[in-house]
Amino acid sequence: MFADATTLMLELQHQKPFTPKQEPVRPCFAENFNPECSTIKPVQPDRHTLADSHDMPIVVGLREVADAPDASCLDWRTIMTKRLYADLSEWWPLMSPPADYAKEADEIDHLISEAVPDARRILELGSGGGHLAANLKARFDMTLVDLSPAMLAVSKRLNPDCRHLTGDMRTFRLDESFDIVLIHDAIMHMTSADDLAAALATARAHLKPGGIGLFCPDCTLESYEPGTSSGGSDGQGRGMRFLEWDQPIRPGDNRYRVDLVYLLKDGDAPVRIEQDGDDFAVYAQSQWLSMLGKAGFSGVELHLVSGREVFLAGAA
Numbered sequence: 001m002f003a004d005a006t007t008l009m010l011e012l013q014h015q016k017p018f019t020p021k022q023e024p025v026r027p028c029f030a031e032n033f034n035p036e037c038s039t040i041k042p043v044q045p046d047r048h049t050l051a052d053s054h055d056m057p058i059v060v061g062l063r064e065v066a067d068a069p070d071a072s073c074l075d076w077r078t079i080m081t082k083r084l085y086a087d088l089s090e091w092w093p094l095m096s097p098p099a100d101y102a103k104e105a106d107e108i109d110h111l112i113s114e115a116v117p118d119a120r121r122i123l124e125l126g127s128g129g130g131h132l133a134a135n136l137k138a139r140f141d142m143t144l145v146d147l148s149p150a151m152l153a154v155s156k157r158l159n160p161d162c163r164h165l166t167g168d169m170r171t172f173r174l175d176e177s178f179d180i181v182l183i184h185d186a187i188m189h190m191t192s193a194d195d196l197a198a199a200l201a202t203a204r205a206h207l208k209p210g211g212i213g214l215f216c217p218d219c220t221l222e223s224y225e226p227g228t229s230s231g232g233s234d235g236q237g238r239g240m241r242f243l244e245w246d247q248p249i250r251p252g253d254n255r256y257r258v259d260l261v262y263l264l265k266d267g268d269a270p271v272r273i274e275q276d277g278d279d280f281a282v283y284a285q286s287q288w289l290s291m292l293g294k295a296g297f298s299g300v301e302l303h304l305v306s307g308r309e310v311f312l313a314g315a316a
């Protein structure tokens, strides 16, 4: 069923790069807060244990935030990061509404049906607010894993019928196997090859024989284009708009800076402006193929799903 990874890699090397996708790169959270600030205390990540997320503290990167951070004692570049997955997570449904994922979910469903017709159980790593899951759960039994309790709380409200677990996709282990392991717009947070390898190993470890991994990065090195994008929507008594600015990939690096400004309107209160940002990573298609092979995937197909490159990889 699957093309041989080496053959595909050779084919890809002779292919023209994929057409860059049109959708904006999705914004995300980022680096650490300043540990000198009294409202913040370093915390060890809960590397191997799972917990239902509703009573977990807010986690930003690998730090626990005791209270709302006091911006006056924090460097702008460290504070203005990853807030979307922490104190601003409630705005995610307006920033990227669940309905916007319907077409992509249909295409992913189609890919799965072709590759594993009787697939039932999906493990999604980095499931965020559960917007993609909301469009897949009618057909699949979804287990949703995310590092951010705040995002899991958003997802739980939308998907009370899905199972939610707190975990880091690099280290998460559950003594269960699945037909499909999916990583959607979260893999750009794997900012080193070691992190990406660890996330792929997690995916591989949870697949049944004959199952598939579906990896949906925002873009690859071939398709990435710096630029700006904007969006947002209105909800009940609230509205949000954002502007996102994606910088060029740093020379000699695979990372680029994403800066974000949010305009937040809550009821009749004046519009509030908040800043956020992160470093995202991209990998070349050939790096993907090589790392998937090293993680134990036996074959790889590259698909375009709603303009996004999707790597479909089989469990040997």
Ligand SMILES: C[S@@+](CC[C@H](N)C(=O)[O-])C[C@H]1O[C@@H](n2cnc3c(N)ncnc32)[C@H](O)[C@@H]1O
Pocket: 026, 027, 028, 085, 125, 126, 127, 128, 129, 130, 131, 132, 133, 145, 146, 147, 148, 151, 167, 168, 169, 170, 184, 185, 186, 189
């Ligand atoms: C853009 S959001 C995903 C949105 C999601 N596709 C949806 O449908 O709502 C990216 C998510 O990746 C999560 N994330 C980042 N690093 C992670 C890690 N190491 N392990 C698990 N989740 C992670 C973030 O907490 C965030 O919720």
